[in-house]
Amino acid sequence: METQTQFYRDTWVEINLDDLKHNVTSIKKHLPQDVHMFAVVKANAYGHGDIQVAKTALENGAHGLAVAFLDEALALRRNGIDAPILVLGATRPENVKLACENKISLTVFYYDWLKEARKFLNVDDLLNLHVKCDTGMGRIGVREVEDLKMIEEYINTQSNFVFEGLFTHFATADELDESYYRKQLKTFLELKNSLEIPPKYIHSANSAATLRFAESHFNSVRVGISMYGLSPSIEIKDRLPFELKQVFSLHSRLSLVKKLSEGEKVSYGATYETSQEEWIGTIPIGYADGWLRKLQGQEILVNNKRAPIIGRICMDQCMVKLSEEIPLGEKVTLIGSQGEGFISMDEVAKRLDTINYEIPCIISNRVPRIYIQNEKPIEVSNKLLVSSDFLKNHVE
Numbered sequence: 296m297e298t299q300t301q302f303y304r305d306t307w308v309e310i311n312l313d314d315l316k317h318n319v320t321s322i323k324k325h326l327p328q329d330v331h332m333f334a335v336v337k338a339n340a341y342g343h344g345d346i347q348v349a350k351t352a353l354e355n356g357a358h359g360l361a362v363a364f365l366d367e368a369l370a371l372r373r374n375g376i377d378a379p380i381l382v383l384g385a386t387r388p389e390n391v392k393l394a395c396e397n398k399i400s401l402t403v404f405y406y407d408w409l410k411e412a413r414k415f416l417n418v419d420d421l422l423n424l425h426v427k428c429d430t431g432m433g434r435i436g437v438r439e440v441e442d443l444k445m446i447e448e449y450i451n452t453q454s455n456f457v458f459e460g461l462f463t464h465f466a467t468a469d470e471l472d473e474s475y476y477r478k479q480l481k482t483f484l485e486l487k488n489s490l491e492i493p494p495k496y497i498h499s500a501n502s503a504a505t506l507r508f509a510e511s512h513f514n515s516v517r518v519g520i521s522m523y524g525l526s527p528s529i530e531i532k533d534r535l536p537f538e539l540k541q542v543f544s545l546h547s548r549l550s551l552v553k554k555l556s557e558g559e560k561v562s563y564g565a566t567y568e569t570s571q572e573e574w575i576g577t578i579p580i581g582y583a584d585g586w587l588r589k590l591q592g593q594e595i596l597v598n599n600k601r602a603p604i605i606g607r608i609c610m611d612q613c614m615v616k617l618s619e620e621i622p623l624g625e626k627v628t629l630i631g632s633q634g635e636g637f638i639s640m641d642e643v644a645k646r647l648d649t650i651n652y653e654i655p656c657i658i659s660n661r662v663p664r665i666y667i668q669n670e671k672p673i674e675v676s677n678k679l680l681v682s683s684d685f686l687k688n689h690v691e
């Protein structure tokens with residue numbers, strides 16, 4: 296596929312919006328009709344691009360969006376997205392007015408935050424709140440029934456606050472052993488059942504719970520990784536209820552192809568030595584792009600065949616051992632499909648001793664994302680993470 300020319304480097308990510316649509320509609324079909332899906336688009340939609348992912352998810356049945364921070368919610372609003380948005384993480388009390396003005400729902404998890412936040416609101420301001428329960432994740436959340444009751448009472452007696460949601464988060468829903476998940480679910484039910492009036496949204500399920508446990512759905516779910524076509528864990532990969540399509544692929548082009556004689560060295564430290572005459576290709580991607588040094592030895596697809604990365608990965612370039620002479624400019628695929636070949640996010644994650652979630656997040660902003668719809672590129676994004684306002688406030 297030919298790429299657009301709005302950027303000037305031969306390395307890019309393709310985000311396949313058709314595959315994203317497939318995943319979202321499959322998840323929606325899997326859920327009862329009255330269960331809302333919140334698409335989790337924090338961290339720039341796990342590196343895929345928050346605006347494009349949010350739009351595609353909403354067009355295909357997602358009810359709302361969830362992000363980690365107020366900044367991420369505001370970025371969605373600035374881009375014209377008017378669906379419900381929930382901030383899952385902590386927000387400073389002094390910033391609640393911004394949330395009100397932009398109809399962004401916030402998460403609360405301790406009583407004093409409410410008292411503090413109220414000071415920053417005017418009489419007419421309405422702030423939608425979801426109360427987070429810590430049922431065993433040990434991160435943020437209310438743990439005791441008494442604390443939850445105090446929060447409920449305070450929210451319900453203050454005209455500025457709307458008790459919109461109650462939620463928790465599972466630590467092990469992606470593991471085959473269900474015991475800890477069941478314990479968390481039980482604790483959540485106890486907390487939920489202690490409420491005088493249940494709020495509009497009750498949610499607990501991440502992707503793993505959404506796909507595996509119907510009793511965790513309540514009336515809403517928060518789905519991230521499976522929407523991007525990735526399994527929440529290797530353990531449950533072959534037990535998923537439908538096929539997920541990996542949305543993110545990473546490509547580049549050979550910037551040089553050369554024949555080295557036996558005994559020649561490649562890259563920093565001169566650690567790689569050719570054992571015979573070898574064809575070596577250079578690719579313009581390196582650790583500054585998130586293609587980390589530990590990926591030395593990882594195979595990539597060139598001319599529909601697997602070829603290993605050899606020598607140390609540099610900041611902006613790396614080298615690959617080719618089985619034959621390949622024309623300069625030939626497309627190489629580092630993650631995703633080429634011909635019959637496929638490099639999964641899980642394969643790259645395994646080499647880095649990590650989980651698939653981390654991989655699209657670490658492919659840096661320096662690598663433009665091209666959005667593919669109906670097999671055609673429709674948009675390119677290479678936005679900077681910081682806004683000019685941020686620079687004004689923090690640098691000047």
Ligand SMILES: Cc1ncc(COP(=O)(O)O)c(C=O)c1O
Binds near residue numbers: 335500502520521
């Ligand atoms: C609170 C919360 N809910 C939902 C999700 C989505 O989880 P997943 O990507 O496993 O679907 C996350 C992701 O980390 C989260 O932190």
